[in-house]
Amino acid sequence: MFKKILLAYDGSEGSKLAFEKAAEIAKLGPAEIHILAVGRIPEYAETVSEVNEAKEQASSFYSKIMDEAIRNLSQRGLAANSHIEFGKPGDVILRIAEDLKADLVVLGTNIHSALRRRFLGATVDKVVDHAHCSVLVIKGGD
Amino acid sequence: MEQLWSEALIWIGLALISSLISLRIGISVALVELIVGITAGNIYRPHISEWVNFLASFGAIVLTFLAGAELESQTLRKFWKESLVLGFLSFLAPFALSWFAAQFLLGWDRSAAQIAGLALSTTSVAVVYAVMLESGLNEKPIGKLILAACFVTDLGTVIALGLLFTSFGPQFWIFVGVTIIALFYLPKFTRFYLTRVNAHSSEPEVKYVYFVLMLLAYLAVGGGSEGVLPAYLVGMVLADTFLANKELIRRMRATTFALLTPFYFLKAGSLVDLKAVFASLGLVLLFFFSKTLAKFLGLYPAGVAFKFTRRVNVYLNLMMSTGLTFGTISALYGLTHGIIDKERYSILVVTVILTAIIPTLIAQAFFEPKGREREVLFEAKGGQKDV
Numbered sequence: 001m002f003k004k005i006l007l008a009y010d011g012s013e014g015s016k017l018a019f020e021k022a023a024e025i026a027k028l029g030p031a032e033i034h035i036l037a038v039g040r041i042p043e044y045a046e047t048v049s050e051v052n053e054a055k056e057q058a059s060s061f062y063s064k065i066m067d068e069a070i071r072n073l074s075q076r077g078l079a080a081n082s083h084i085e086f087g088k089p090g091d092v093i094l095r096i097a098e099d100l101k102a103d104l105v106v107l108g109t110n111i112h113s114a115l116r117r118r119f120l121g122a123t124v125d126k127v128v129d130h131a132h133c134s135v136l137v138i139k140g141g142d
Numbered sequence: 143m144e145q146l147w148s149e150a151l152i153w154i155g156l157a158l159i160s161s162l163i164s165l166r167i168g169i170s171v172a173l174v175e176l177i178v179g180i181t182a183g184n185i186y187r188p189h190i191s192e193w194v195n196f197l198a199s200f201g202a203i204v205l206t207f208l209a210g211a212e213l214e215s216q217t218l219r220k221f222w223k224e225s226l227v228l229g230f231l232s233f234l235a236p237f238a239l240s241w242f243a244a245q246f247l248l249g250w251d252r253s254a255a256q257i258a259g260l261a262l263s264t265t266s267v268a269v270v271y272a273v274m275l276e277s278g279l280n281e282k283p284i285g286k287l288i289l290a291a292c293f294v295t296d297l298g299t300v301i302a303l304g305l306l307f308t309s310f311g312p313q314f315w316i317f318v319g320v321t322i323i324a325l326f327y328l329p330k331f332t333r334f335y336l337t338r339v340n341a342h343s344s345e346p347e348v349k350y351v352y353f354v355l356m357l358l359a360y361l362a363v364g365g366g367s368e369g370v371l372p373a374y375l376v377g378m379v380l381a382d383t384f385l386a387n388k389e390l391i392r393r394m395r396a397t398t399f400a401l402l403t404p405f406y407f408l409k410a411g412s413l414v415d416l417k418a419v420f421a422s423l424g425l426v427l428l429f430f431f432s433k434t435l436a437k438f439l440g441l442y443p444a445g446v447a448f449k450f451t452r453r454v455n456v457y458l459n460l461m462m463s464t465g466l467t468f469g470t471i472s473a474l475y476g477l478t479h480g481i482i483d484k485e486r487y488s489i490l491v492v493t494v495i496l497t498a499i500i501p502t503l504i505a506q507a508f509f510e511p512k513g514r515e516r517e518v519l520f521e522a523k524g525g526q527k528d529v
Contacts, residue, residue: 042168091506
């Protein structure tokens, strides 16, 4: 079974479904869970302070979501580590999965319009195509 | 009066649209404003009145000040040799090669060719910082060195822009004298002033900075120089003071991003003639490659001398090939002073936009340092505590 699970989590409905599935798999293992939130920072920025402020805002926003997720897992008898990173979600998930030597990445999907998906790309597609390990995609609502 | 409000409505509307697009797609508002400005300029041509020119010029000055104020003096001191060498070469090589290409291959007159050289000599500290933050390299010594070197490059561009087109008359020397005195006394006086005014709600700190920038810009322009030169220098000498006062930087940025820089980037974009760009795509490519090739010619051998691995060296070269704000400032200076025409301006601005995007994409996709490469300079400089 899986020993180290990386869960991509942003508090959205899709990621909440992925959270439930990751917890379920971890209990069977038992496996170590790492929860990752990825904050967006402006690309091609004007000033460093603009980037830093976006980073601080994202950190503050995701800290609360992560604390809640960790608390939820601990109530189920599961220990987890949280990570807040910055950048393009797909790239960051791949990098952290490699750094942690995770053997499973779990992530949820939210319904995107076809146009948005075409132009902005989908995180899921990127992770499935390039991950070094198994990837479990949980399909969710909007 | 009605005309004034209708003009204002259009410009602020474009700024608002840019912010909403930026929010949605995660790309900085500066780049979006440029692109929205290009689109608007080629469809509707919004009127550029004196007040728009003023807000745009002051926006460029405050933005330059904020860029200077982000200098990490500790890193510059730690890696002074590497950052000075890399930063200077990163300025000089593309400046010289693009100047040469414009003057001798394309037949531009000398001043116009120098504007091309300046617009393409720059780097973008903020663009590079955002890219490195994604990989965590901004915390590593190599990342800090790249940022310090970018500061040196932009300093070279700003000094050259401030000096190349001046006549060195008596007013210029008055400007130089006042600037030197200001740079010497400002850090101490500013610290004293900030403790006295104590973050009052009437924003005396922001007004103080604006006063200093406007005074020096007035003297610079009167002396035939350019207001961004003293703004960058003042930012650099006040960097440590502002580093300890992040709230003030935040308040200044809020004012600047809301009301000043949108006018600068939208105006800079609206002056781009897309027909001219499409008719001269070859020149855009020529300038793009003259910049990136020159950066490699200048920086790669220096990286080898500093014993960087191939991947780190190429990454550094690509990062320092970026450009955005100072590139557009230089090109707009050339246009507004009649040194280049709209066609050349359009070619340079589109090239600058491409240099903000393409090198960073290539660097992230293929040359991001991994594993031990990320620690280059770490062991040699005695560990992270010193950096």
